[in-house]
Amino acid sequence: MRAAEPEWAATTVRRARAELCRLIEPGDLLGAVTISALGAEAAHRLLVSGREPAEHEQQRVGEAAEAAGLSRGQRRLAEGLQRWRTRLLQLTRSEQMLNALHRIGGGVLVPEDACWPEQLQDLGAAQPLCLWFRTVPGAQDPYARMLRGLPQPGRSLAVVGAREATDYGSRIAWESARELAGHAVTVVSGGAYGIDAAAHRGALSATEGAPTIAVLAGGVDRFYPAGNASLLNSIAEQGLILSEMAPGSSPTKSRFLQRNRLIAALAAATVVVEARWRSGALSTANHALSIGRPVGAVPGSVYSASSAGCHRLLRETPAQLVTDAADAVQLVLEQSTAAGTQGISAQSEQPSLPMIGQPETCAAESVQPVDGLNDLERRVYDALPARRFTTSGKLSEVAGIPVPQVLTSLTRLRRKSLAREENGEWGRARRNMDG
Template structure:
């Protein structure tokens, strides 16, 4: 018997290598679903709502079969509508660009919109169909003692389900099981990469103080505030969890290799991307939603006016999570983002670990935040999400075709061409005879 064109026994062996204790009771049907989830983690970009809706409604295995066998959007759409029906617990059909968007309940008039979304999704996913890449990622995960976690597993962080169709399709992780269980009582500490001595001191005091109060520390392992928060938690013999924007087999940033190795020993390193996946600017932004969703509260310790950590704050607020910000010197540009959160977006002013811990017991105020992303572009007009992803996929030296860029960015060819037009006008991309290049 075969699964997705592969021998069933082979699929079972590959899956067994990444399931660990979760593998108990996995039958051939479950193995197929696990393999399909692993494949989908590489087919769809993080936060792909159409992929999330499809997998949640019909299952990863059926969804993967639909892509492999080139089912039409009409056929897939009918299957999704039949699977959802009026069954309680199933998601509504929504087409939102982010978890913070207002959902629109499905009705008869959404059929055409659903099929259009599926058509665009198929154009994004099909160029990435490659069983060899899935096999390699599973083999690499097994070598690195990386496990694949599904939403049906006991260790799954249930708070991530608040992301609805934008929730991760699976999680790849390394570390100790207790760290994942500790996420139910965790606080995210985030802030600027270019942190000042003041910011690093606050991060150290906050992390150590929260650990002493029984909290796990969540962050993104970046330089600056993130790294200091992780280090202080480890120094206090606490639990810390790092969410990465690439595969957990290739630690990023490389300068934090030893830090992340220490986190694996007593905490956990987590990603929704398979082993071998490279971090990109788009994936960093999507990673932030996991940090905000997995934690009981988020505290921004130091941030400039357009700091990327404000993106995490936006996700936390949209999800109704308590949000705190630490004030800094009014003359410091590296605290301007924190002051902005406090003044304009109802963040709670917190100055010590006790006040941060109190956030978890407070009723959150849900205020949508819409911050322009400092990484999205340097021009006066912010780049669209498609432009950010295509710019990430471009090379400064090697020309790349539209088809190659579509595969790398996880977009349809039409979307890539549209994004390239904007990047060309902005002077960020240039077309050559052999393809497109990034203009540095």
């Protein structure tokens, strides 16, 4: 390792996790459980060895998976290994990833680090395997810069909302974020167009304010959406870019949904500024509610489609009405006051909390053809190229799913007119959609 990197950055557990997160998709709870049951290094060795799991490994993972609330079908370590190993051939070595990232002021945090954001523990088994970060290119000490960008305990607020924001929503997001940042509250958002961008910009505009954090759905090496590259550069310089996805990972729809749980868990509370009736921002709110974090929603005109999701939150969930930064700070304080309570497993606890609908794609504000797909189908669909064709073997690698299951999913997707086949290769069916 280079001298600029402190000793603790070069641990084997960091290298193990950095590689594991390339093999195991976010939301693959068996992967997270396996790592916590066996330890990251042992899990990594088992995975890359290619061997069958030992009896005692299967038992430990099975017990941990049951404790985490996974169904019997989700608990099979052998199936997990088969799934995770589909990407082994593509695996970039952690040293290579970290070297490339270091040049753009980045690195990776792992739960074993003392500075790991403890609020992520509320996610239980859904806690990310690691957190990639990005600060200023050429930074002498990216780790020190990253530390400055992390929020003070309890002083962070997620400000999220629709990409198709109105002037009204953008103004509220900008003004509130600016005021929050000025009061040393770190504004966390998703770096997207619309409300996200307005919130980041508002926070950046505060003189001597708290830094702002953008949590991306793809790798931190690539700024997405491209139109926000300049904004994301400013956030990297003055605040922090985070992602659980390894460098080089593309932001798929299922990763957007998983990313939303990180925004919700990193922040002490979440405020939805504008959201349509079905909106990815609502999934962030639902994640926050599921781990017992306060959620706020900003009201608007009953004639504005961009406020319909907020009104829905206020009617159907315990979300509180927020009209300005003071109300938002109140939410953060509520959570800080409740701090010290036990973390809640995101998967198995609080099933009775009212939430809105099913998790939905963040990239889609309206009813999408992918609604109603199961997790495997959705991941295969995400992996399908929109304008060309690819082999089932390649799809298996990209989606991190063994070939037989990829083929089953492809057949189902074709039946739903979502996939098409030509000469043994697969692509998306032509539809009017944005994916």
